[in-house]
Amino acid sequence: MAERLLQSMSRVAGRCHPDCVKASNEQEDYDESQNAALVAVNLISSARLVLKLDTEFTEYSAQFLIDNAGKEDEPGEMDQQRSQVTTENCLRYLAENVWTKKEEMDQKRCVLTVKDCLELAFKKGLPRREHWAHLGCTFKAPPFACQIPRVPVKGEVVEAKTFDEAFKLLVLQPIGAKLHLFSPQIDTVGEGIYDGPATVKSGTHYVGLRDVLIGSVEKFEGDTVAIVKISYKKKLSFVKVSLTRMFLTAPRNDTPGIGPTGLLVDFCVPRLSIN
Template sequence: MHCRKSITMADFHLVPELTRHRHTVPAISDDFYNYMKLINKTDPEIMSKLLPILRTIPDSGIQLVNTKFTNYAIWIKKQSRREKITLDKQYAVLQYDEEHEIVWAVIAAKLLSIVKHRPESILTDYSAQYMLDFAPRPKKAQIKHQRTCCKPLSVLDGLKYGLKNNLPREQDWKYAGCRDICKPTGLSLFRMVGDLRPTKRLSAALSALRMIPVAAQLHVFEPDIDIVGNEIYRGPKYFESKYVGLRDVMIYATDIVDEELVAVVNFPYKRLKELRVLLDVMLVQTPREDETNDPFEELENPTCLLTKFCILL
């Protein structure tokens, strides 16, 4: 008679393709969690990694995913706000350009347009190109004679610029990409409105999402993001998984799939117009003996796949 292997929640929710490269730590009991909170002195390096994980009170076993490049601890932490949210589809229509870094301006312009539209009957899109042309570069990134488009700015930068400087309508200042441009004369600029609220709290983002799309940044791993297709993006799950950084996205819906809470985001990279991202998962980079590079700053502390939310109300 064969013994059946027990299956944890981590096995059910997060099954990597290469199972030989992962291990699962048993779920942490409430007693152990409370005990660890009471410890005053222990190894600082261990505690710096362990306590932030314990504070999330994982709802599953902690899965260690060993990749070719580094290791990650991944676990399930179910979000308390769990509802299916659907907004107007026209809110999710964004400009795509695979050649240039325009997403920060495109999302900022869309959010400004939606907030200004809310008392009106017809949505008027305001110009992302205007921000691409005239939003100032960070001082450390100033390069003489560089063309307008590819600026290392964020959605937050774009929203601040639009609120301060106002914008023309999209139909009056259409998308043209990177170019050399002089400030126009006689162009009508419209006052942008909104209460800008950056936050790292997913609960605040989900609350705002009932009324308006929310900008966020997504932790992107390749090849996971390239091959996810219509499935749910869960972060690193392959031996070849490599972290490539944070990318701007716009959340415009949530869904519940097999009891998992999923965000539906507009992801204007590589023509992935819609991406479903698991909200019930958290991860952190963990050290290993053959580690040669410094850990990624963005993954030093436990994080959801979506982070750095930007709300405009």
């Protein structure tokens, strides 16, 4: 029964229930926790490939981290072994959570960082992406989800405050970071270099910090740039980010000033153990 469930989940991977589609359409551009979880699993997938723990790039479930945040120290749903995958239990779950239309409830969840997600993966392992609900799924994971196999992930989070420190980590594998976003510069960068706010202030708006993945460092049009994978306006894209540009902003109203700083800050990487 468990094997049939995994096969079924693989066949429908990426297909959404209408309620999930509705929730996704209504969701704003950026969900901080979802983005952090997505960056974390990409870092783990990359590290496992580099260390040859996986023979090919394997996608792991970001939604697993969202569903289980805050439960890592509780013996509840994550690890209970008594709830078996049976036809009766599957039908009961569908009847109580999917087929029956329920009033939407506001569920406050803690905001996750990439570090939070990595540490949770170290404690509980990760299922493959196709064996868990899609990212942004609105339905509660069934109690028999504890039967879904997880890949054990052992290691520690290594953090770096400066890019010089981070570059040493980047030699071995992609690293996570936060990127200062300014609009319309990020919207119009295209194949060019994203170098932050324009010198002329008119029309420049500070969007905020976004979790990103740095894949490599290159020379482009005379500048040193990081090739960054970013989720922006519900799309994944690669952007060339200047590593030489510094900026600062003055305090305004209740908003504190920023800088002087580079565009990329707060670097981290999972250092995996092969034992």
